[in-house]
Amino acid sequence: MTLEMLFDMALVGAVVVAAAYAINAPVLIAGVFVYIVFGVLLSLVWVRLGAPDLAIAEAAIGAGITGAIVLDAARQMGMERRRNPRLRRWPGWLSWAATAAVGVIFAGVFLTVSEGRGDLPQRVQAELPRVGVENEVTAVLLSYRGYDTWFEVGVLLVAALGVLALRAPGESPARRFRWDPPAVADGAADMLVPGGILMAGYLLWQGSRGPGGAFQAGAVLAAIAVLLTLLGRPPIARVSDRARDALLVVGFADFLLVGLVAVTLGGALFEYPPAWAAPMILVIESAVAVSVAVTLSLLFAAGGAAGDASEGGVP
Amino acid sequence: MTTFGIYAVGAALLLTIGIRGALRRKHLLRRILALNIIGGGAFLFLVLLGYRESGEAGPDPVPQALVLTGIVVAVSISSFAIVIARRLNARTGRTELPEEGLD
Amino acid sequence: MSQLFLGVALLLVLLLVGGLARVLQGPTPHDRLLAAQLFGTTAIAILLLLAESSGAAGVLDVALVLSLLAMVSVVAFISCSRGRGAPE
Amino acid sequence: MVAAILLPMGAACVAILVRGYAARIALVTALLTAAVSVVTAIAVVRNGPLEYAMGGWRAPLGITLRVDGLSSLMLLLSASVAVPVFVYAAAHYARARSDERQGADFWPLALLLWGGLNGVFLSGDVFNQYVAVELTSLAAVALVTLGEGDAALSAALRYLLSTFAASMFYLLGVGHLYAVAGTLDIPSLAGTLEAEAASYSAAALITVALLFKSALFPLHFWLPRAHSAAPSQVSALLSSLVVTSAAYLFLRLWTTVFVSVAVPVVGQIIGGLGACAIVWGSLQALRQQRLKVMIAYSTVAQMGYLFLVVPLVTSALSTPGGGALWGETAWSGGVYHAIAHALAKAALFLSAGVIVGAIGTDKIVGISGIARQLPVATYAFGIASMSLIGLPPSGGFVAKWMLLTAAFKSGQWWWAIAIAAGGLLTAGYVFLVLGQGLSQASSDRDVELKSTSKAIEYSAFALAVAALALGVRVAEPLALLRVGLPIEMP
Numbered sequence: 004m005t006l007e008m009l010f011d012m013a014l015v016g017a018v019v020v021a022a023a024y025a026i027n028a029p030v031l032i033a034g035v036f037v038y039i040v041f042g043v044l045l046s047l048v049w050v051r052l053g054a055p056d057l058a059i060a061e062a063a064i065g066a067g068i069t070g071a072i073v074l075d076a077a078r079q080m081g082m083e084r085r086r087n088p089r090l091r092r093w094p095g096w097l098s099w100a101a102t103a104a105v106g107v108i109f110a111g112v113f114l115t116v117s118e119g120r121g122d123l124p125q126r127v128q129a130e131l132p133r134v135g136v137e138n139e140v141t142a143v144l145l146s147y148r149g150y151d152t153w154f155e156v157g158v159l160l161v162a163a164l165g166v167l168a169l170r171a172p173g174e175s176p177a178r179r180f181r182w183d184p185p186a187v188a189d190g191a192a193d194m195l196v197p198g199g200i201l202m203a204g205y206l207l208w209q210g211s212r213g214p215g216g217a218f219q220a221g222a223v224l225a226a227i228a229v230l231l232t233l234l235g236r237p238p239i240a241r242v243s244d245r246a247r248d249a250l251l252v253v254g255f256a257d258f259l260l261v262g263l264v265a266v267t268l269g270g271a272l273f274e275y276p277p278a279w280a281a282p283m284i285l286v287i288e289s290a291v292a293v294s295v296a297v298t299l300s301l302l303f304a305a306g307g308a309a310g311d312a313s314e315g316g317v318p
Numbered sequence: 319m320t321t322f323g324i325y326a327v328g329a330a331l332l333l334t335i336g337i338r339g340a341l342r343r344k345h346l347l348r349r350i351l352a353l354n355i356i357g358g359g360a361f362l363f364l365v366l367l368g369y370r371e372s373g374e375a376g377p378d379p380v381p382q383a384l385v386l387t388g389i390v391v392a393v394s395i396s397s398f399a400i401v402i403a404r405r406l407n408a409r410t411g412r413t414e415l416p417e418e419g420l421d
Numbered sequence: 422m423s424q425l426f427l428g429v430a431l432l433l434v435l436l437l438v439g440g441l442a443r444v445l446q447g448p449t450p451h452d453r454l455l456a457a458q459l460f461g462t463t464a465i466a467i468l469l470l471l472a473e474s475s476g477a478a479g480v481l482d483v484a485l486v487l488s489l490l491a492m493v494s495v496v497a498f499i500s501c502s503r504g505r506g507a508p509e
Numbered sequence: 510m511v512a513a514i515l516l517p518m519g520a521a522c523v524a525i526l527v528r529g530y531a532a533r534i535a536l537v538t539a540l541l542t543a544a545v546s547v548v549t550a551i552a553v554v555r556n557g558p559l560e561y562a563m564g565g566w567r568a569p570l571g572i573t574l575r576v577d578g579l580s581s582l583m584l585l586l587s588a589s590v591a592v593p594v595f596v597y598a599a600a601h602y603a604r605a606r607s608d609e610r611q612g613a614d615f616w617p618l619a620l621l622l623w624g625g626l627n628g629v630f631l632s633g634d635v636f637n638q639y640v641a642v643e644l645t646s647l648a649a650v651a652l653v654t655l656g657e658g659d660a661a662l663s664a665a666l667r668y669l670l671s672t673f674a675a676s677m678f679y680l681l682g683v684g685h686l687y688a689v690a691g692t693l694d695i696p697s698l699a700g701t702l703e704a705e706a707a708s709y710s711a712a713a714l715i716t717v718a719l720l721f722k723s724a725l726f727p728l729h730f731w732l733p734r735a736h737s738a739a740p741s742q743v744s745a746l747l748s749s750l751v752v753t754s755a756a757y758l759f760l761r762l763w764t765t766v767f768v769s770v771a772v773p774v775v776g777q778i779i780g781g782l783g784a785c786a787i788v789w790g791s792l793q794a795l796r797q798q799r800l801k802v803m804i805a806y807s808t809v810a811q812m813g814y815l816f817l818v819v820p821l822v823t824s825a826l827s828t829p830g831g832g833a834l835w836g837e838t839a840w841s842g843g844v845y846h847a848i849a850h851a852l853a854k855a856a857l858f859l860s861a862g863v864i865v866g867a868i869g870t871d872k873i874v875g876i877s878g879i880a881r882q883l884p885v886a887t888y889a890f891g892i893a894s895m896s897l898i899g900l901p902p903s904g905g906f907v908a909k910w911m912l913l914t915a916a917f918k919s920g921q922w923w924w925a926i927a928i929a930a931g932g933l934l935t936a937g938y939v940f941l942v943l944g945q946g947l948s949q950a951s952s953d954r955d956v957e958l959k960s961t962s963k964a965i966e967y968s969a970f971a972l973a974v975a976a977l978a979l980g981v982r983v984a985e986p987l988a989l990l991r992v993g994l995p996i997e998m999p
Contacts, residue, residue, distance in 0.1 A: 006427050011321050013434040015328035020438060022332050022355045026339035026348055028445055036444050036457040038351050039494055043464045044437075045358055046483060050471055052325065052369045053377040055479030057361075057385055062486045064393055066461070070494040073347065076400045078501035080347055080413050092341075102338045109330035112685075112710040113363060114323060121691015124368075124378040126570050139379035140386070148383060150563040150572050154628060154640040155387045157518065158647055161621055162394035164525070165651030166401050168614035188496050195492065202489055206482070214479030218390055219486075226490045233496045248525050256522040259515065272511055274565030295390075302397035306404055333681070340674060346666070353673050360681040367688050381687065384636055388680050391643050395673045398647065399666060402654065406662045415667055 014051065018044045031081040032074075039070040055214035056140045059206065063219055067226025068299050071233065075306055135280030136211040144216065145284045149273040153258045156291055163251045163298040166305045184234045192230050199227035207292055211281065217254075217288035221295025228300035239297070239304055247297065254294025261287050325366050332359030344414040346403040350396050357392045361385045423474035430470040433463050454498050461491045510549045510576050510631065511561055513584055516542045517624035521617045531616035532599040538620065539595045542627075543588035546581075550989060553581045558993035560633070568634065568694035575633035575695075577993030579844060582986060583630040583757055586848050589975055590749050590855045591623050593968040597859050598742040600964035601866075611655050611740070622648040622746060629754045635683050635766070636693045638758060639676070646672040646722065649751045652743040653735050664734035671731045675721035682714030686766070699765040712767045716779075719762075722755035725779075725816055726786035729809045733793075736805035741862025744801065748808045748858060749851035756815045756847060763819065764840075771823050780820035784927035786813030791934030795941070800861050800871045803938060804854070807897065810931060811850045814912065817924050818843030821915045828919075835918035841990055842911025845979070848986070849896050849904030852976035856893035859969035860886040864946075867961050879946045885966040887946050892973035894939035896980070899932045904979025 021041040028034035042065025049058035093101070127139055127147065134142040144152050203220040210216030228238050239247060261283050262273040270276060275283045332355055339352030364385050368378035407413060440463070443456035465484045472480035520538035524531040552559060558577040567573065576584070598619070602612030625644035632638045650672065653665040687693060689708050690701045702708040717728075724732040732752070736744050763771065790810030797803040818839050825836025863886040864879055865871040880887040896903035899910075909928055916924040979986065 006424055006431065008319070008321065008324065010427055010431045010434065011324045013431055013438070015324055017434055017438050017441075018358075019328055019331045019335070020441060022335045022358065024441060024445060025355065026335065026343060026352050030447065031345065031347065032450055033445050033447065033453055034348065034351065036453050037441065038354075040437075040441070040444070040457055040460045041355070041358070043460060043487065045362075046487070047464060047467060047471075048325070048328075048362065049365060050468065050477075050480050050483060052365050053477065054365050054368070054382045054385070055477065055483060057365065057382055057389070058483040059479065059486055060386055060389055062483050063490060064389065066487055067490040067493050069393065069397075071497040072397055072400055073351070074494060074497045074501060076347055076404055079404055080345070080407050098338075098342070102334055105337060106330055106334035108710075109333050109359075110327050112706045113326035113330050113366075115706045116326075116367070116685070116688040117322065120689065121569070123380050123569055123691055124375065127379055130566075130570065139376070140382050143379050143383035144386060146564060147566050147570050148564075148572055148636075151387060151637050151640050154625070154637070154644055155390050157621060157625070157644050158391050158394050158640070161618065161644060161647045161651060162398045164614065164618055164621075165398050165647065165654065168611075168618070168651060169401060169405055169654055182500055184496070184500070188492075188499070191492060192496075195489065198489060202485065206486075209482075214482060218386060223486060223489070226493050230493050230496060233493070233500050245526075248528075252522050252525045255518075259519060259522070263515075271562055271565040272515075273563055299393070299397075302394075302401065306397075306401050340670075349670060353670065353677065356674065356677045357680075360677050360684065363681060364684040364687075367684060381684070384680075384683070384687075387636075387640060391640070391676070392673075395643070395647060395669065395676070398650070399669050399673065402662055402666045402669065406659060406666060409662070410659050412663075415663055 011051065014044065014047060018048060032077050035073045035077045038073060039065065042066065042069060056138070056216065056219070059214055059219040060222060063222035063226060064299075067222060068229055068303060071229045072303050072306060075303070133277045133280070135275065135277060136284060138210060138212055138214070138216070140214075141210050141216050141284075145287060146273075146275065146280070149258075149262070153255070153262070153273070156255045156258055156294060159295060159298045160251060160255045163301050166302060170305065182235070189234055192234055195230065196227055199223055203292065203296075207288055210288060211284065217291040218295055220288075221292040222299060224292065224296035225299035225303075228296065229303045232300065232304050237304055239300060247301075250293055250297040251301070252294070254291040257290035258287050321371060322366060322369065325362060325369075329359045329362040329366065332356070332362060346407075346413055346415065347400070350399050350403070354392060354396055357388070361388055364388070426470040426474040430467045430474070433467050433470070437463050450498070454495065458491065458495060461487060510545070510552075510559060510584075511574065512545045513542055513549065513627045514624050514631065516545065517620045517627070521620035521624065524617045524620060528613040528616075531613060532602060535595050535616045535620055536599055539588070539592045542623070543592050546584040546588040549576060550581045550585055553578060553992050554989055569692040569697055572632070572634045572637045573694060574631045576631060578990045579757075579761070579993075580630050581992070582844065582848065582989055583754075584627060586753075586851055587623060587626050587630065587750055590746065590851055590972070593972050594742050594745050594855060594859065595619070597745075597862070597965050597968040600962050600968070601742060601862075604962055614655060615652070615740075615742070618648050618651050619743075619746065622652065622751070626750055626754050629758060633695050634693050635686055635695060635698065635762075639679055639683055642679070642722065642755070642758065643676055645751055645754060646676065649747050652746070653739040655740055655743060656738040658738075660734070661738040664731075664738040668731045668735040671721055671728075675718040678714045678721075679718035682711045682718065685711035685714065695761075695765055700769060702766065702769045704770060708770045712770050715762060715767075716759070719755050719759040720782075723752050723759060723812055723815075724809060725782055725812060726789055726809065727782075729786065729790070729812075732809055733802055733805040736808060737799070737801040741801070741858050741865065744805070745855040745858035745862075748805065749855040752808065752812055753847050753851050756812060760815070760818065760843065764822065768826065771826070773820075773823055773827060776820040776823035779816050780924060783813040783816030783819070784924065786810060786816070787927050787931035788934070791931055791938065794938045795934060798873055800865065800873050800876065800942065801858070803873065803942070804857050804861055807857075807935065807938065808854060810935070811846075811854070811897065814846050814850070814908070814928070814931065815843050817912060817916075817927070820921060820924070821912075821919055824919055824921065831919065835915040837994070838911050838918070839915035840994075841987055842908050842915060844990055845904065845911060845986070846908035849908050849976055849979050852972050852979065853893040853896040853903075853905060856889050856969050856972035856976060857897070859965075859972060860889040860893070863961055863966055863969060864890075866965075873942055873945055876942070877945050877948045883961065883966065885970050886961075887943075889966070889969040889973040890946070891943055892970075892977050894935075894943065896973075896976040897939060898935045902977070902980040904976050907980050907983050
């Protein structure tokens with residue numbers, strides 16, 4: 004038993020305990036806090052497993068956006084106190100037996116799998132010079148499987164459109180938090196805004212060489228926007244509806260346009276000629292980062308738009 | 319037990335906890351959290367596939383890229399779900415889905 | 422040296438698990454918040470130790486992002502406990 | 510062929526930016542995409558299956574799109590449903606001023622949905638299919654929320670949570686596939702799966718996920734609510750295309766990737782669930798008092814037929830000569846059923862939309878005497894019902910006839926009972942509606958009937974006629990389907 008293993012066991016144990024408490028904590032708000040901790044722990048796991056790109060994304064999304072979203076939702080829907088209702092479809096022993104069986108089957112199957120098979124990692128590395136970026140994860144995301152990533156940006160766009168479609172007639176998707184934020188929070192936010200923008204820019208630029216990229220950068224920007232929204236200064240309210248729509252769609256549209264430019268240069272869709280690949284990928288990533296940021300902050304800002312009219316009007 | 323094994327068991331536990339929670343909890347927010355925990359287990363399994371115990375070859379980037387895509391998809395779905403749940407809650411006061419009946 | 426760092430990181434993880442109890446017990450939401458914040462700080466410390474012991478690139482960036490955004494959930498929490506009716 | 514994805518997606522971007530012209534953009538795009546689908550079909554017939562390496566990277570490094578006869582038929586199907594539905598929606602939103610804002614939200618989502626569906630049909634990579642399926646599912650949920658009231662919200666949420674769980678299982682299954690084969694490309698996966706725990710686990714996870722998404726009994730619980738609470742033009746898209754796309758994936762993966770791990774018992778179980786779906790869905794449809802809920806339950810029943818293909822094809826694969834005897838017939842019958850059902854179901858929902866819009870209620874008792882006032886919509890309903898029941902000469906008849914033939918030839922006569930019972934029950938519930946519509950009973954409502962436009966009525970009619978035409982021109986679709994048959998029949 005090496006120290007590494009002890010560390011891994013402790014970390015996995017913490018993740019599992021956090022997951023169990025997040026769902027089963029008697030008080031909703033406690034469960035939500037533990038869920039935020041779960042996200043942080045998961046990013047530690049990604050670090051341990053050699054996936055810093057994921058760790059940055061998880062940290063930015065978990066600590067910056069999901070945390071605020073679930074906390075805000077818990078405030079609205081958290082009238083449940085020391086009561087955590089559950090469905091009792093099956094008798095207790097049967098459901099525990101089923102749970103144990105599912106767990107054993109999953110664990111059993113997972114343990115038969117060792118490291119991935121095939122020579123894909125070697126191929127990824129071999130073709131890297133033609134891609135134009137050094138970070139392998141970015142290469143897979145933006146070049147080898149760029150088409151997937153385009154669809155993924157599409158998924159974000161659909162979520163944003165869905166949220167916009169939900170708003171009541173004449174209602175702005177950006178709600179204003181009406182409260183008196185402590186001056187210290189306001190001041191700190193003022194300092195964090197340039198820091199966040201700098202960080203996002205760094206992650207975006209860094210993404211072609213080391214861990215980072217469009218999603219991480221966008222998530223950091225979104226987190227800053229969430230903070231400002233919480234302090235009653237939603238950035239999204241500063242732009243017109245039309246500009247907001249344009250920002251939402253720019254990632255998806257720009258991705259497609261650059262892909263089509265590749266076609267006019269004589270390649271397949273999304274086939275960037277090696278000489279142009281690096282700048283083309285950067286253009287895509289910048290636009291995607293903007294759309295990710297606007298979409299994620301919209302998903303937070305639009306959250307309680309209807310609920311806030313009847314502040315706490317929940318029985 | 320290897321590092322792989324430790325995390326593999328962790329992934330299995332996350333999936334189990336998440337599935338149990340999603341089936342047994344009624345509160346919408348808890349259900350959404352439970353589904354995200356299922357997602358966490360699935361992501362952990364995928365990342366683990368790319369993990370290399372020995373240091374010579376770097377980790378496989380393909381599963382990592384897949385998981386990044388998966389995370390973004392999961393965040394989109396769950397945030398959208400929370401927005402709908404809050405709408406429903408604001409309009410009806412419910413924190414749960416109606417059990418049966420189509421009206 | 423890296424073993425020492427790892428050992429300290431292990432200790433911090435164990436501390437984290439202990440801290441979960443505080444989040445669950447409360448009794449006031451503010452206790453929970455402080456405990457959750459403690460996790461953020463601890464996680465940053467663990468990341469720094471891992472960065473030193475493994476020397477992998479990008480680990481420090483994770484710590485940087487976490488520390489930058491730690492404030493968001495605090496403000497989110499305060500806004501809901503102060504601005505309009507505490508959740509409990 | 511790639512244009513079938515790019516056109517709707519690009520148009521969606523433009524439609525978001527200039528919302529005022531969204532309807533016109535969508536209609537032009539629909540026609541162009543339909544033309545692309547036809548051209549692709551012609552190319553497939555002439556040159557055989559086509560491939561396209563996205564980003565210039567060949568599989569397994571990159572993603573390869575593939576069109577064979579089946580994919581090409583699905584492209585044609587999505588176009589033949591989308592064009593009339595778009596015409597209906599354009600006419601509807603042009604008339605109903607109150608729904609103007611809903612229209613602005615409808616177009617981009619509907620276009621993204623269509624692009625995503627075509628992405629599913631063309632994809633040759635399991636992970637790419639996952640992303641495309643997520644895109645369509647999320648767009649489908651967002652479209653359901655356009656429906657009225659709390660019912661639409663809770664239906665959409667239930668749908669979203671189900672589809673979220675399913676997508677996580679699917680992703681986990683994809684992970685298993687990568688673990689055992691080291692690739693995500695479907696042709697490379699096919700035949701490489703060995704009999705080991707992870708292969709079975711992958712098959713189980715992906716199967717459950719897709720059964721969820723295609724609403725096979727007993728995982729159908731989300732469907733009737735979601736499909737009935739949505740606006741009719743949305744219901745038509747969801748009930749005809751979205752569930753079919755999940756079933757398409759299911760059949761595609763089971764006949765390629767999972768062939769080597771397919772166990773006959775599992776085939777029988779899935780077939781059994783299909784039979785239960787037929788009977789249970791039809792009985793529920795019979796009990797409903799509201800028109801759109803009834804049609805939605807009918808989708809649950811009709812999806813069951815598709816899964817009868819599974820036991821027939823798996824048994825054909827393990828019997829020497831079975832492929833030639835009944836395997837191909839079962840396969841074509843299933844696909845034919847999917848297409849005929851999709852067209853008929855879209856026609857039913859659109860004509861229900863016409864009727865509900867005109868009389869202002871979707872209670873079945875309220876539609877008495879509607880045949881005199883809305884003859885075209887009633888005809889559309891009637892013709893589509895013919896195909897649904899399986900009366901000659903409709904597409905539904907051809908499909909059911911092929912399935913019955915395959916069931917008898919394979920000696921699995923018990924499936925024939927389910928097929929026949931389903932036909933009878935279907936006749937029961939559609940005649941309840943038609944009988945009510947043709948009756949002369951109440952006429953006090955005549956004056957209140959809201960006017961409707963020709964385009965709205967005839968778009969439903971066109972779909973119904975298409976379902977009928979499938980029964981008249983059988984040779985061409987079947988020839989197309991035979992191009993690059995995914996299964997190697999022994």
